[in-house]
Amino acid sequence: MENGNTSGDKSSVKPIRCKAAVSRKAGEPLIMEEIVVAPPQPYEVRIRIICTALCYSDITFWKLQVPPACFPRILGHEAIGLIPVQVEELRVVESVGENVKEVVEGDTVLPTFMSDCGDCADCKSHKSNLCSKFPFKVSPYMPRYEDSSRFTDLNGNTLFHFLNVSSFSEYTVLDVANVVKIDSSIPPSRACLLSCGVSTGVGAAWETAKVEKGSTVVIFGLGSIGLAVAEGARLCGASRIIGVDINPAKFQIGKKFGVNEFVNSKTCENKRVSEVINEMTCGGADYCFECVGSSSLVQEAYACCRKGWGKTITLGVDKPGSQICLDSFDVLHHGKTLVGSMFGGLKAKTHIPILLKYYLDNELELDKFVTHEMKFEDINDAFQLLIEGKCIRCVLWMG
Amino acid sequence: MEKTSFSINEGKPIRCKAAVCRKAGEALVIEEIQVDPPQAYEVRIKILCTSLCHTDVTFWKIDSGPLARFPRILGHEAVGVVESIGENVEGFKQGDVVLPVFHPQCEECKDCKSSKSNWCARFADEFFSNTRRYGMASRFKDSSGEDIHHFLFVSSFTEYTVVDIAHLVKISHDIPVDKACLLSCGVSTGVGAAWKVADVEEGSTVAIFGLGAVGLAVAEGARLRGAAKIIGIDLNPDKFELGKKFGFTDFVNPTLCGEKKISEVIKEMTGGGVDYSFECVGLASLLSEAFISTRTGSGKTIMLGMGKHAAPISLASFDLLKGRSICGSMFGGLKSKLDIPILVDHYLKKELNLDSFITHELDFEEINKAFDLLEEGRSLRCILWMDKQ
Numbered sequence: 001m002e003n004g005n006t007s008g009d010k011s012s013v014k015p016i017r018c019k020a021a022v023s024r025k026a027g028e029p030l031i032m033e034e035i036v037v038a039p040p041q042p043y044e045v046r047i048r049i050i051c052t053a054l055c056y057s058d059i060t061f062w063k064l065q066v067p068p069a070c071f072p073r074i075l076g077h078e079a080i081g082l083i084p085v086q087v088e089e090l091r092v093v094e095s096v097g098e099n100v101k102e103v104v105e106g107d108t109v110l111p112t113f114m115s116d117c118g119d120c121a122d123c124k125s126h127k128s129n130l131c132s133k134f135p136f137k138v139s140p141y142m143p144r145y146e147d148s149s150r151f152t153d154l155n156g157n158t159l160f161h162f163l164n165v166s167s168f169s170e171y172t173v174l175d176v177a178n179v180v181k182i183d184s185s186i187p188p189s190r191a192c193l194l195s196c197g198v199s200t201g202v203g204a205a206w207e208t209a210k211v212e213k214g215s216t217v218v219i220f221g222l223g224s225i226g227l228a229v230a231e232g233a234r235l236c237g238a239s240r241i242i243g244v245d246i247n248p249a250k251f252q253i254g255k256k257f258g259v260n261e262f263v264n265s266k267t268c269e270n271k272r273v274s275e276v277i278n279e280m281t282c283g284g285a286d287y288c289f290e291c292v293g294s295s296s297l298v299q300e301a302y303a304c305c306r307k308g309w310g311k312t313i314t315l316g317v318d319k320p321g322s323q324i325c326l327d328s329f330d331v332l333h334h335g336k337t338l339v340g341s342m343f344g345g346l347k348a349k350t351h352i353p354i355l356l357k358y359y360l361d362n363e364l365e366l367d368k369f370v371t372h373e374m375k376f377e378d379i380n381d382a383f384q385l386l387i388e389g390k391c392i393r394c395v396l397w398m399g
Numbered sequence: 400m401e402k403t404s405f406s407i408n409e410g411k412p413i414r415c416k417a418a419v420c421r422k423a424g425e426a427l428v429i430e431e432i433q434v435d436p437p438q439a440y441e442v443r444i445k446i447l448c449t450s451l452c453h454t455d456v457t458f459w460k461i462d463s464g465p466l467a468r469f470p471r472i473l474g475h476e477a478v479g480v481v482e483s484i485g486e487n488v489e490g491f492k493q494g495d496v497v498l499p500v501f502h503p504q505c506e507e508c509k510d511c512k513s514s515k516s517n518w519c520a521r522f523a524d525e526f527f528s529n530t531r532r533y534g535m536a537s538r539f540k541d542s543s544g545e546d547i548h549h550f551l552f553v554s555s556f557t558e559y560t561v562v563d564i565a566h567l568v569k570i571s572h573d574i575p576v577d578k579a580c581l582l583s584c585g586v587s588t589g590v591g592a593a594w595k596v597a598d599v600e601e602g603s604t605v606a607i608f609g610l611g612a613v614g615l616a617v618a619e620g621a622r623l624r625g626a627a628k629i630i631g632i633d634l635n636p637d638k639f640e641l642g643k644k645f646g647f648t649d650f651v652n653p654t655l656c657g658e659k660k661i662s663e664v665i666k667e668m669t670g671g672g673v674d675y676s677f678e679c680v681g682l683a684s685l686l687s688e689a690f691i692s693t694r695t696g697s698g699k700t701i702m703l704g705m706g707k708h709a710a711p712i713s714l715a716s717f718d719l720l721k722g723r724s725i726c727g728s729m730f731g732g733l734k735s736k737l738d739i740p741i742l743v744d745h746y747l748k749k750e751l752n753l754d755s756f757i758t759h760e761l762d763f764e765e766i767n768k769a770f771d772l773l774e775e776g777r778s779l780r781c782i783l784w785m786d787k788q
Contacts, residue, residue: 121670128696130722132671135695283520295716308510308518318716326712328683332702332727333523335516339724340716 020169040097047081052167068138076167078196108184112348113163201228203344213237221292222250234258274303417557423462437485444479449555471548476584477555498583501551502730531563589616591731601625609680610638622646681706695721702727
């Protein structure tokens with residue numbers, strides 16, 4: 001692993017000063033600060049964020065007080081940006097590092113936390129979307145260069161990266177493996193959703209589960225991911241889409257996304273939610289999706305997918321170290337499959353453009369996901385909205 | 400098999416020999432029993448030969464709880480000839496060569512009509528009645544007139560047995576019966592797991608935990624599918640020599656791994672993990688190892704081993720989230736009536752190796768020796784012949 005020191009002509013590469021929302025202490029409001037963003041190294045690009053949305057994984061790692069949480073950090077990973085052409089003092093400010101061929105200044109891009117190098121055996125395989133050249137981890141640094149950050153605060157202290165993206169900043173630096181060029185005509189507050197949440201949910205139904213027309217689907221957790229699964233299942237032609245949540249407000253919201261039946265897991269009386277589902281579906285659903293990140297809920301979901309061909313898909317991110325416990329007899333005898341999936345099983349560079357096309361063709365609906373749009377400076381309000389379950393996607397616009 | 404000798408007993412009980420289990424873990428007793436004629440949807444079969452499967456041993460040892468039943472006729476891997484049929488039986492007649500199969504196929508329920516799995520919604524949930532359609536009614540009586548319990552709807556450690564049509568497959572006369580017998584459980588389970596459940600493709604890498612008959616059958620199935628690397632894991636190094644006949648490319652003995660976990664060794668051997676792992680022992684801790692031995696993004700783990708203690712399986716959420724999947728399977732995902740004839744055909748075309756599974760042959764009366772051989776890890780499949788041929 002190279003150490004990220006620039007080897008180019010120093011007179012043509014410049015750091016940029018800009019605003020960022022820095023997370024300095026677990027669970028505490030982000031601080032708007034001026035930071036310094038270093039120029040891109042070989043295989044990297046520096047982009048200007050147009051807008052960014054808040055995803056629950058940002059909250060998870062913001063609250064966490066143990067590794068892989070680290071501070072001070074620039075969070076955010078769902079966004080859309082531009083590779084700017086900038087001229088300062090009669091010199092072009094580099095946005096595109098050496099060896100980058102797939103994007104140029106002026107391109108609109110989605111940063112993606114899922115790496116897609118296109119080169120390794122897993123990227124080349126149609127079966128997997130987990131790049132083995134840049135294996136997934138919640139790292140404080142850039143993926144290609146060991147212990148290397150592009151951010152410093154005004155005191156010269158390192159600021160840590162997040163999920164290869166760090167979008168809560170006016171400028172960020174991405175590895176080319178985490179960049180997808182997209183059509184610039186798509187409204188940014190819609191396109192940015194495909195850089196994480198909506199792709200994860202839609203992909204899970206479409207690619208990981210391969211939901212067929214007429215299927216019965218159960219979705220545990222009607223947050224953005226769960227609603228995106230519903231949207232995906234709707235597009236796949238599922239006939240029953242059952243939503244499970246503890247918040248009854250989600251039921252009305254869910255209807256817009258194709259959820260046609262609801263179970264409030266808090267009001268099941270003495271029954272487990274899996275028993276209720278098994279009764280409703282005469283033996284279990286074809287597909288169950290866990291979109292919360294709780295091992296006990298994964299176990300419930302597994303208990304109500306049908307014997308024989310039932311499939312349970314887990315998407316929710318649980319606390320580090322959590323374990324899922326399954327009954328041996330159940331696993332051995334009943335033929336059910338349990339599968340986990342990141343980013344909905346999608347390959348960022350291959351599938352995001354396909355999903356954008358579905359949006360442009362008015363098949364995939366994205367508008368209904370955006371419940372709030374705010375200024376970047378109001379980011380802490382967005383955190384509160386999401387923590388309180390009062391928004392689906394809150395999009396923050398840079399100045 | 401002369402049809403005329405069969406018509407003598409039609410509609411009447413038959414007196415014959417059986418190996419009866421009267422006490423958990425104790426030698427089976429060869430006794431004279433009575434086998435009643437088949438009721439509606441049942442077939443009475445003359446067993447030609449039967450083999451011992453580890454599941455027989457597991458149940459033989461159970462001494463308490465609802466699964467401990469005495470007296471009982473064990474055995475569920477066998478081949479026989481139809482002696483007589485009950486009412487409403489179509490597709491079987493006297494003289495047909497048949498395999499009894501513990502896993503049901505009613506052919507009428509939603510699952511049986513779907514090609515997606517081999518589950519049978521009508522019958523597969525219920526394991527421990529004596530007869531499929533008549534609850535605890537038994538077709539066996541001992542010499543004092545006491546009912547003897549059936550086992551897994553087969554009970555093959557007897558010269559004659561009665562089997563429901565949902566548990567019976569007609570096969571070709573062309574296959575030598577001792578090879579056919581293997582397809583009634585163990586080999587079909589393993590080969591099916593590689594074909595149907597995992598759908599192993601050419602060039603895949605595979606890890607098989609536990610090199611008993613099922614594990615070796617998985618290897619045979621993976622070999623036929625063109626797997627590039629087949630890694631066998633077992634504590635008994637003798638299995639490695641035997642395993643070479645089944646297409647294994649590598650072996651791992653966990654006792655020689657030192658500080659390293661088996662999964663770490665496998666990941667090193669395969670640049671990140673295998674495409675498919677199979678657990679063929681029945682240990683929850685081994686299943687967890689098998690699970691993390693697969694590569695992230697696409698790895699699939701198939702659970703086949705049936706353990707006695709049924710400890711819960713524990714998987715790390717994050718290991719699962721990273722694109723791995725796990726599923727269990729009975730009878731290798733095969734629909735017996737459709738798929739066993741296909742396997743027979745593969746054998747007859749010399750594509751499927753069954754001969755190497757048979758390491759011993761004994762007379763039925765020596766059945767207790769077969770138990771010893773299996774327990775000591777010295778045999779794969781021991782064929783027990785009913786009639787001295």
